[in-house]
Amino acid sequence: MNTDDTIALLSASIDPDTLATLHRRLEAAAHAEGLVDVAYTTVDSPVGPLLLAATPKGLIRVAYAREDHDAVLQKLADTVSPRILRAPQRLDAAARELDEYFAGTRTAFDLDLDRSLSRGFRLLVQQHLPEIAYGRTRSYTEMAEAVGNPKAVRAVGSACATNPLPVVVPCHRVLRTDGSLGGYIGGLDAKATLLALEAAA
Template structure:
């Protein structure tokens, strides 16, 4: 085969199904050889496409489209490991539980979580957020009291704003003392949608 033949074969259109099969095979091979530190996929949801990323320890990141999925993956490659690969199979359970949540068939997630993107007080707050029951809300002050530091209201707000696992770790259930929504990594529309979903 000469250079022209090689160039022609590389320029030939490839069937999308063939590309998908090749991508799946490469992902499976990489997983089998333990070459993937962070697996990711995207799933559709009523609050827009969500990026899911996981390490071997558990779900590491849930990101809204407004966070720019490519930027999130770049950050994970810098902070955790450059061995990042689209490998949806590792995230099947998380995707299924999210589907069940959005379909009103799940009120709590039962997933292994990798909380290594947060440390100290932020991680402490994020560990306690699932204690806020489905369909209920707590104020930032009440969460501060829940974690044993009633004066740390502002720090609770920061912990919620930097929560790497929104929806699954329900920071959307934390609101201002006056009933106002407060900020949300997915935007106020997404926060409202999640609270409305749980109130239905």
């Protein structure tokens, strides 16, 4: 085969079904050989496309489109492992539970979580966030008191703002003392959507 034939072969369009089959084979082979440290997929939701990423320990990242999914994956490659592969089947449980949540049929998540992206006080706050019941809210001040550091209101805000697992770990349920939304990693529209969804249930 000459160079022109090789170029023509490589540049020929591959039909989507063939490409999907090849990707499934790659995914299965990489999984069988233990070559994937971070699996990811994207799912549609009422708050836009969400990137889901997991390690063998559990779900490590949920990211909104406004965070730039490519940038999030690059950060995971830099901080966790460069061995990342789109592997939707590894995230079936997370995708299913999110679908149930957005459909209003799930009020709590039952997923293994990899919390290795957070440390110290931020991790402490994030571990306490699931204590806020579905459909309820707490203020940043109340969260600071709940973790035993009443003066750390700003630090609580920072912990919520850097939560790597939004929606699943419900930082959206933390509001300012006056009841206003405060900030949110997914944007205020997403925060309001999640709170309205939970209030309607």
